Amino acid sequence: xxxxxxxxxxxxxxxxxxxxxxxxxxxxxxxxxxxxxxxxxxxxxxxxxxxxxxxxxxxxxxxxxxxxxxxxxxxxxxxxxxxxxxxxxxxxxxxxxxxxxxxxxxxxxxxxxxxxxxxxxxxxxxxxxxxxxxxxxxxxxxxxxxxxxxxxxxxxxxxxxxxxxxxxxxxxxxxxxxxxxxxxxxxxxxxxxxxxxxxxxxxxxxxxxxxxxxxxxxxxxxxxxxxxxxxxxxxxxxxxxxxxxxxxxxxxxxxxxxxxxxxxxxxxxxxxxxxxxxxxxxxxxxxxxxxxxxxxxxxxxxxxxxxxxxxxx
Amino acid sequence: xxxxxxxxxxxxxxxxxxxxxxxxxxxxxxxxxxxxxxxxxxxxxxxxxxxxxxxxxxxxxxxxxxxxxxxxxxxxxxxxxxxxxxxxxxxxxxxxxxxxxxxxxxxxxxxxxxxxxxxxxxxxxxxxxxxxxxxxxxxxxxxxxxxxxxxxxxxxxxxxxxxxxxxxxxxxxxxxxxxxxxxxxxxxxxxxxxxxxxxxxxxxxxxxxxxxxxxxxxxxxxxxxxxxxxxxxxxxxxxxxxxxxxxxxxxxxxx
Numbered sequence: 142x143x144x145x146x147x148x149x150x151x152x153x154x155x156x157x158x159x160x161x162x163x164x165x166x167x168x169x170x171x172x173x174x175x176x177x178x179x180x181x182x183x184x185x186x187x188x189x190x191x192x193x194x195x196x197x198x199x200x201x202x203x204x205x206x207x208x209x210x211x212x213x214x215x216x217x218x219x220x221x222x223x224x225x226x227x228x229x230x231x232x233x234x235x236x237x238x239x240x241x242x243x244x245x246x247x248x249x250x251x252x253x254x255x256x257x258x259x260x261x262x263x264x265x266x267x268x269x270x271x272x273x274x275x276x277x278x279x280x281x282x283x284x285x286x287x288x289x290x291x292x293x294x295x296x297x298x299x300x301x302x303x304x305x306x307x308x309x310x311x312x313x314x315x316x317x318x319x320x321x322x323x324x325x326x327x328x329x330x331x332x333x334x335x336x337x338x339x340x341x342x343x344x345x346x347x348x349x350x351x352x353x354x355x356x357x358x359x360x361x362x363x364x365x366x367x368x369x370x371x372x373x374x375x376x377x378x379x380x381x382x383x384x385x386x387x388x389x390x391x392x393x394x395x396x397x398x399x400x401x402x403x404x405x406x407x408x409x410x411x412x413x414x415x416x417x418x419x420x421x422x423x424x425x426x427x428x429x430x431x432x433x434x435x436x437x438x439x440x441x442x443x444x445x446x447x448x449x450x451x452x453x454x
Numbered sequence: 455x456x457x458x459x460x461x462x463x464x465x466x467x468x469x470x471x472x473x474x475x476x477x478x479x480x481x482x483x484x485x486x487x488x489x490x491x492x493x494x495x496x497x498x499x500x501x502x503x504x505x506x507x508x509x510x511x512x513x514x515x516x517x518x519x520x521x522x523x524x525x526x527x528x529x530x531x532x533x534x535x536x537x538x539x540x541x542x543x544x545x546x547x548x549x550x551x552x553x554x555x556x557x558x559x560x561x562x563x564x565x566x567x568x569x570x571x572x573x574x575x576x577x578x579x580x581x582x583x584x585x586x587x588x589x590x591x592x593x594x595x596x597x598x599x600x601x602x603x604x605x606x607x608x609x610x611x612x613x614x615x616x617x618x619x620x621x622x623x624x625x626x627x628x629x630x631x632x633x634x635x636x637x638x639x640x641x642x643x644x645x646x647x648x649x650x651x652x653x654x655x656x657x658x659x660x661x662x663x664x665x666x667x668x669x670x671x672x673x674x675x676x677x678x679x680x681x682x683x684x685x686x687x688x689x690x691x692x693x694x695x696x697x698x699x700x701x702x703x704x705x706x707x708x709x
Contacts, residue, residue: 407510408547410535426552
């Protein structure tokens with residue numbers, strides 16, 4: 142991947158491993174307690190920025206921030222990883238501020254170790270015509286708690302979050318809590334998630350959309366589909382919609398929980414494909430329509446690789 | 455090629471009740487032979503196909519099956535495929551999200567692995583599949599779609615034929631290959647099957663109607679009634695059945 146690398150080890154910026162020289166000069170970067178980026182007006186950063194947080198054993202608190210001025214554009218991939226198997230906590234707060242017509246393609250890959258606690262809270266404010274395409278991939282951690290609050294405060298703002306979560310250990314837990322407030326007309330929001338749960342793992346999904354009275358003609362959609370590989374896995378889904386506006390375009394939500402298709406599994410095996418690989422193909426098939434929807438091709442291929450290598454049983 | 459001795463089999467339903475279906479099947483198929491198994495609905499034809507392929511809940515309770523010397527009943531479905539068995543499904547399964555080409559590559563390379571052959575790389579595979587898809591008279595666009603998803607009945611059956619051409623089984627079993635097909639689609643499927651006929655490969659055609667046998671001429675025809683083969687003969691037996699129906703045989707069994 143052709144990207145501008147920013148590396149943090151136990152929350153401390155590592156300049157030697159990073160590529161500050163590739164960052165356009167007019168972009169302001171602060172690397173204390175996380176990263177803070179400011180992209181000035183009318184600046185489109187061509188190469189994606191790749192921010193890598195490696196944990197080597199310490200509990201870390203990160204305060205990240207991205208400010209996109211008017212008409213600016215950025216693609217960013219943020220990844221969390223550990224090089225050990227001990228317990229630790231990652232606590233992240235992220236603030237995103239969008240100027241008019243600013244655009245951000247943003248992928249977050251949570252690949253912490255299976256004992257980690259990952260807490261993530263994100264605050265988003267979007268002005269007229271700005272767009273955020275967010276993709277969350279949760280592959281690791283013992284506990285993951287993700288909280289996102291979005292304020293679509295001006296018209297035509299678009300917030301689109303998609304996500305995949307994979308849980309494959311007893312007592313592994315993920316909680317996605319996403320709240321979107323439509324405060325302006327013609328704003329658009331979408332939340333679409335898929336989860337694969339095995340063993341005695343548990344997932345919670347809470348998606349809340351508030352449509353204020355003045356926010357007419359908005360559109361808000363939600364979907365959540367889950368594949369349970371074990372009878373002990375559990376998913377709790379709670380879509381929540383509060384509409385005060387009189388006229389809205391559509392506000393749909395759908396949720397499903399299903400098991401692996403045994404007929405499909407037999408079909409694949411009858412063609413000589415071993416059970417383990419057949420399972421993997423079916424899981425990949427289940428998640429593929431999610432990754433296929435990633436708008437940014439660079440992010441799409443990066444996430445596809447991550448998901449495929451993770452799904453290898 | 456295939457030897458079935460005194461095979462008894464049951465189906466288990468969701469409530470774990472078992473229902474005996476096959477009551478002592480004996481069958482010998484030599485390399486290169488095409489056998490048709492005909493019978494009315496519920497006679498156990500498809501059960502036999504599923505027992506051979508190793509589907510869950512289809513339990514052989516007595517007897518034995520040997521394919522090229524291998525004891526089939528001890529093998530997993532994927533091992534049976536590796537041993538040379540291929541079942542063309544009556545109702546091919548739709549698998550959303552799994553690309554047809556990706557699936558075929560996984561299948562071809564799995565079988566090669568079982569047979570201790572090197573896996574085909576992307577280029578060799580592409581060359582092979584482009585040749586085979588022409589043979590199956592399918593459009594290349596089907597390779598880029600999800601397995602069977604949204605395919606018409608005829609397209610699904612042709613996709614089974616494509617898989618068969620790719621996997622080159624020693625024994626192909628076609629379960630109601632003609633069901634739901636119009637004459638054009640039926641002819642294409644038959645062409646595909648006929649192109650696979652050779653002195654080393656055996657084929658079992660499971661069919662309710664004689665129609666398919668106009669296009670794929672069998673060497674031997676068996677009549678199955680209530681889980682037993684009640685008569686075997688040459689291809690003329692199929693015509694006799696078409697004329698007289700199964701009632702004569704059913705009466706024989708129940709008498």
